[in-house]
Amino acid sequence: MHSLPVFLRLQGRAVILTGEGEAADAKRRLLERAGARIVGEAAEATLAIVSDGDAATVQRLRARGILVNATDRPELCDFTLPAIVDREPVLIAIGTGGASAGLAKALRQRIEALLPARLGLLATALHDARAAIRQRWPDAAARRRAIDAGLAVRGLIDPLSDKAVDAVPHWLSEGGGLWTGADRLENIRLLSGDPDDLSLRAARLLGEADRVYHAPDVPAAILDRARADAVRILADAPPDDPGAGLSLWMEMTP
Template identity: 35%
Template sequence: MGELNTFPVSYKVEGRRIVIVGGGEEALNKTRLAIKTTAEVVIVSRQIEADFSDQPVTVVARPFTESDLEGAALVFVADHGPDGDAAKLAARARGIPLNVVDVPHECDFYTPAIIDRAPLSIAIASEGDAPVLARLIRARIEAMLSPNLGALARLAGSMRHRVAERLQGARARRYYEEIVTSPEIEVALVRGQGTAAAEAALDRHADAGETGGVVWLIGAGPGSEDLLTLRAQRLLQEADVVVHDALVPAAVVEMGRRDAERISVGKRKGHHSFTQAEINALIVRLGLEGKRVARLKGGDPMVFGRAGEEIDALRRNGIPFHIVPGVTAALAAAADTATPVTLRNVSTGFVLATAHGANSGELRHWAAIASAGLTLALYMGKSVAAETASRLIGEGASPAIPVGLVVQAGRKDRLLYRGTLGDLAAGGVDLADGPAIIFVGESIAHGDWSEAIALARSEFRVA
C-alpha cells in the first residue's frame, strides 16, 4: 500500500468566502462545487464568458485585486493570464490554500469527487493524477448509498446531548450504529417519526445496561486484503479491540475502526512475542471487560490456527465467540497456480497437514496418500522440506511424484517452485523467505506452473 502525498481533511468554510478567479467554463465547474457549501462564492474576472446567472454567487467583472481575498477561506484560479498570476501571488502571500485548475504541481489542495449527503460528505481524491477514475468511483458509491443518509446523520447529531447523559463509550457507539443502520429507523424518519424512533432506541439501550463481551475468531486470509470476507470486514468495523497475528497484513488490520485498540501478538517461527497461553489469557480478559474483540488470524482460524485452544479458554470463562472463516493458504496456493487439487480420474481427495514435527507414522500415511493419487498440502514445512521429501520416499512414495511449492501464497510477491519429490529431497534450491505450501501429488502436473522456478533440471509433465 502506497503513501499519500496529501492529508484528507474537511476544511471549514462557514461564514467565509471562496474566491474563484476566472470567468470561463473552468471557473463555472468550480463554482458548481463551491456552492454546495455555506460559504459566499465570489467570481472575479475581467471577462465573464460562462453563464453564472443561475448560480447563487457574486460576480465581479473587473481585473483581480488583492482586496478580493479579504475573508477568503479558499482560492481557485481558473485564469491563466495576468489576473491568475496576481491571484496566485496574493493567495500565497496571505497563506490562503490555493487550487490552480489543471495545474496539479501549483496546487495546495485538490478538489475531490464528492458524494453529498449533507451533513455527511464522502470525497474521492487522486491527488490530481486520475480525476476521471475518482468520478467513476464516486458514481459506484452513489449507487450503493441511501438518499436518506444525510437525514440520518442529522438525526444522530440531534440526539448527541441526550445520548451523552445516558450512555458512554462503547454503549454510545453501539446506539449510534443502530441509528444509522437500522431500516426501521430509516422508515420512521421518512414518515416524519425519526425523533420518536431514535428516543425509543435510546431508552432501549439505556435499559439494557452493560452488555457482555464477545470474541470473533476471524480468518484474515493468506495476506491479500481483497480476499477478506464481507463478514470479516463488517466485524472489524464493530470491534473495540483488534488482536492480530504477525502474518496478518497491515492493510487488513487498518480495516478496523480508527479508534479501536490494536494489539499485536505476533508469532513467527523462532520469535514469539506472546505465548499461546498469554494470548488465551488476553482475549479472555478483554471479553470479561465487555469488549468486542476481533481475533485476527492468518488464513483460516480453524486450519493450523490454534483456534481450538482459544475456543476452550473462551468456553471455560463463559465468553461468547463466533468463527469467521478465511481463505486458507493451501487454497490460495491452488488458485495462484490454477491447480485442481481434486480432479476426476487423478485425485479423489485433498489432505492438509503440517510437516513440522511429523513422526514416522504420519509420514508413512502421507506416502500412502500421495501414492494413491490424493493431493497432499503440507504447511510449515519449508525448513524441513528436503528432509520430509526424503522420508516420504523412504516410506514408499515414488520420487517421480510431482511437487509444487508456493511461498507467500495469495500475495502479489508470491514465488513458485516446481519439480518432483526426488528433486525436493535433493535440496538443490534455496527457497525464498516467507510461509510456504508444499503440494505433493499427481494433480500438481495439471496446474499452471509456467512461472515456477525448477527445483532441478528434471521437468514434470504438464497436462
C-alpha cells in the same frame, strides 16, 4: 494515503478564484454552495483555486503561503476538489488525488443511487437526540456499541433504510436494537496481507471492533481497515481477558 481528507468550513471566508470560462464558473458555483466569499488574486486569503491551471499564478500564490488547487494540474495542487455526494448535513467526498476526475464522478453516481434522500434527516435526528442518547447510555463505550448496533445492516436505524429517521424514538426505547451486551472475542485468520482479500465478515468486524489483538506478522494495511479509534494491541496469542465489547484476534494463516 496520499492526502488527508478534511472538510473545510468556508462560510464567509475569503477564497481566491482566478481564470475564466466553464471551469471557473463550475468552481464559483461550488464555492458559493459552501458559503465562501470569492475574491481576486490580490486579496488576502488562505486558499485559492486557479481554474485555468496557470503555473505562474500558482507560483505567485504559493509564494504568499496560500494553498492552491490548479484545475487539471494535479502536480501543482496543494489540495484537490473531490466529487461530492450531498445529503445535507451528510457529505461524502470521493477523491483520486487528481488521477481521474472521471473515476471520481462514476463512483459518486454509484453512491448517489445507494443513499436514501432522507439520509440527511437521519443525521439531524441523531444530532437532536444527543442528550437523550447520553441519558440512555451514560457509559461512552456502551453508547458507541448501541449506536453501532442501531446503524448496522438491518438495524433499527440502518442508514440505507428510508424508514430509519422515523425509527429513532423506537431505537432509543428499545436500547439499541441488535446489540445484546455480550462481550466477545472473534478470531480472524488472514489468508493474505492484501486488504482486498478480506472477507465480508472480517471487514465488518474490523469496522465494529473496540480493540484488535494481532500477531506481529499482520500487515499494517490490514490494521488500517479497523476503526480509527479501535485499540491495536500487539500480542503473541489470543488474550485470556480481552475486555468489554467486541475484540478481535488476528493472525496470518501459516
